[in-house]
Amino acid sequence: MKQLFKLGVFIGFLFLVTSCKENDTKAQGNGNILDNIKSVPEWLKMNVEESLPNKGLNIWVPTGNLQTSSLIRVPRFPRKISETEINKNPALEDFVIKKIDEDSVLKLQAVRNEQISAQIAIASNRYIEDLNVSFSDFKNNNGDVFNKKFIQSRYVKYLSVERARSEYVWSPKIEDIVGEGVSGTMSPNVVGDPLMEYSKVDVPEYRAQPIWFTFKIPKNQKPGIYFGVLKLKSKKLVDKEYNIKIIIEDSSIPDYINYKFHLDLWINPSSIASYYGYKDWSDKHWDMLEVYLKDYASRGGKNITTTITHEPWHKPWINQTTISQSNFGYKSMVEWRKDKEDNWVFDFSVFDKYIELATRLGINESINAYSLTPFHTNQKIHYYDEATNTNKVLELNVGDEEYKKTWTKFLKDFKNHLIKKGWFNRTYLGFDEKPQEVLELLYGIIRESSPEFLDRIIVAGHPETTKYAQNLSISYMFFPGQKLEEKAVVPVIPTISKRNNENKITTFYLCAEPSHPNTLTYSPAIESQMIPWLALKYKTNGYLRWAYNNWTSNPFQSPVFIHNQGDDYYVYPGKNGPISSIRWELLKEGIEDYELFSLIKENRDLSEYDLKLAVDLATKNQDGRFKKAIDMYMYKNLLLKDNSLLVDNNDFKIQKK
Structure with a gap:
């Protein structure tokens, strides 16, 4: 009888430990979960785990560059991408998850009166509850301030990808369009698109959650280099800060009405x-x-x-x-x-x-x-x-x-x-x-x-x-x-x-x-x-x-x-x-590019050669599945008279005539 009692106590102890562990790693919060997925198969969790450089919590900048981070859709279920795949399609490198160095300074560049978007993504093998973000004000060495009220934080929501009647009649099929940003089990696959204005969200284990930032630069903002801090917090798992530098150029674009x-x-x-x-x-x-x-x-x-x-x-x-x-x-x-x-x-x-x-x-x-x-x-x-x-x-x-x-x-x-x-x-x-x-x-x-x-x-x-x-x-x-x-x-x-x-x-x-x-x-x-x-x-x-x-x-x-x-x-x-x-945010930012280009052309601030080169950079590889995000940053540098990024680019050697 004593042995049975001891065995019962031991089994009860094991059950208690297991229950505590289960509650610690998979406890569901009461916050907003930004997909409609009811269950995730084990093989898909394995794919995600293989893609993450760290065990446990991972925070990264999509594309590895804050300036271009908004130009890809972060897959809800990232996967490991091989060197062989990257050799065949270099654009896939933008989807490789790379940890942020603790002492790194994330950089953005903008002109006055424009908006720029950026993303940070987060994933873990544990449930993240009440994820939220905040910014400090940004200041330059002269004491000028870029106020945090001009920064909007939103969370990317994931939708199921569905087939349409037009695909059977005249339009392209889903398979001809989607790239690495779409992920899932095919029942369904999901894609991130709506930008939700929540104060906090929950992130289930083995799912990536991008946070979308929009920096709206006032037209009277003083040019300069501004430094500020991004803070990410959640219950238990997340308490991180990242330094961000915003270079605000002297150029500006007109108000939207013009x-x-x-x-x-x-x-x-x-x-x-x-x-x-x-x-x-x-x-x-x-x-x-x-x-x-x-x-x-x-x-x-x-x-x-x-x-x-x-x-x-x-x-x-x-x-x-x-x-x-x-x-x-x-x-x-x-x-x-x-x-x-x-x-x-x-x-x-x-x-x-x-x-x-x-x-x-x-x-x-x-x-x-x-x-x-x-x-x-x-x-x-x-x-x-x-x-x-x-x-x-x-x-x-x-x-x-x-x-x-x-x-x-x-x-x-x-x-x-x-x-x-x-x-x-x-x-x-x-x-x-x-x-x-x-x-x-x-x-x-x-x-x-x-x-x-x-x-x-x-x-x-x-x-x-x-x-x-x-x-x-x-x-x-x-x-x-x-x-x-x-x-x-x-x-x-x-x-x-x-x-x-x-x-x-x-x-x-x-x-x-x-x-x-x-x-x-x-x-x-x-x-x-x-x-x-x-x-x-x-x-x-x-x-x-x-x-x-x-x-x-x-x-x-x-x-x-x-x-x-x-x-x-x-x-x-x-x-x-x-x-x-x-889509709506990036279309706006492309229109702002158009306005900046038009002003530079009108004022003859760049040669016809450089203007054509900027257009070629932006529009080469019109199939975005094969387009590197850095192309959309190089043209911006070029418009601002900085061709340093082009020097080592094999696709666009600088050959002034």
Whole structure:
């Protein structure tokens, strides 16, 4: 009996020790965990452990360089990368985890009035609870201060990677796009993109958690070298400090309202109302619209996308029906009515209020009205019939006489209204990917009804539509090296050159294709910052994308509607407004590069050779899976008259002519 008792005590002791050990290493906190993963297989934990240089806690700078650290997506489950892999693809070296030397000083370089992003990542074989960060103020030797209030800290959230219908019809497949930044078990794989504004997070064992920092340099900040401290803390495991040096150059870029870059993103007000559960055009809807429009304006947004009909973007669907190509669709900003005498009457009050709001926020260039013809279907005019007190739908084909009659009436009223408001010279009739024969018919209707609009047309589509468009956005698929280059009826580069000589606006656009470059949720991060540099390379005025905020009903849980993930939104819906993304921040920083480049070129501060070299550095390897992050730092150095990084670079030997 005594022996049984002793054995029981011993087993109980072992159980107690094991329980304490289990609770110590795997105890779950109550904080935010930034993925939706329920369990991690042992083999995946092994992969992560092999990638970490230290046993236990690991903190590192992605890419090994704070200046370029934001240009990769940190995999949630890092893996060990072999020398053989790096020899085949040197860009993989950016994903190798290297410990930070205790006495190192992490360095950033910026100009005034710009923002720069950076990341620190953390992982451990133990659960990290209540991870949080803070900064000291930064000071230089003269006692000048870069205030910590200009530093924003956010945490990268991971989403599942999902397949889309478009992949089975026309767009590239996930496998053609994703790089090392996507990781997981394939059921699902996950990718980091939203930037969450939490005060602290929990990091489960064997998962990497990046922390995203945005440094916003005031335009009146005194140039100099500033030193400060980053502090990382958590319950039990983390208590670290890192010295950071910020070199603030004497150069500066303009305020966003004065950007030269022509950014045209199609904002959907209906998506905001539907997602938040607001009544269309209610006070709450207008208040939230202002928050989102401010965000778009902060990137230098120039264009206001308006809808003059219900659902301008419809696609054929099952059972001979049609469906909006976005989850929530688009409501018209113009109310169509027929009076009791069967005459068309148009109410522009919502349209007017939207233009006034956007203009007040600095989005003050073109007003693009979509659309005389819908995307891929016949047109359905939604209107209120006063004679029967009912809502009706009139279906029209572009070749019908009724179509011509209806739009002739609208265009005349619309023109007179715009002239009265003083907006006519800002307004363009918008057409999206319409074939030339359809544009020819529409051109004829416009010529007969309101010829003043003939010089006020914006087209997104093929290069041959240049003959119709004062403002033309050309699909990047027709650009050099892309899949449709040889199929272009009119070659892209001469078209852009001719349009520049005629002072016509020309941009390019991306959608779910091409595979690279792109800014999909799982595209290599570096490609987002490259986009404005492509505008410099091909001498376009800027960039267009079909949506800023066409979310699914739950973009964090089900991120795909029809098209490749992230094709239709740059930001995510938060409780009080937009949640930014890696793609959205890096696009802004690429636009800032464009502005700095333009100023340097205008002031002739660099030779044409060096300017071309900077563009070549930024745009070589447009497939971001094979692009080294240092390329996007070398051009910045070059613009600031420092070519030291180029001397030992095998790809770009300096050969002054």
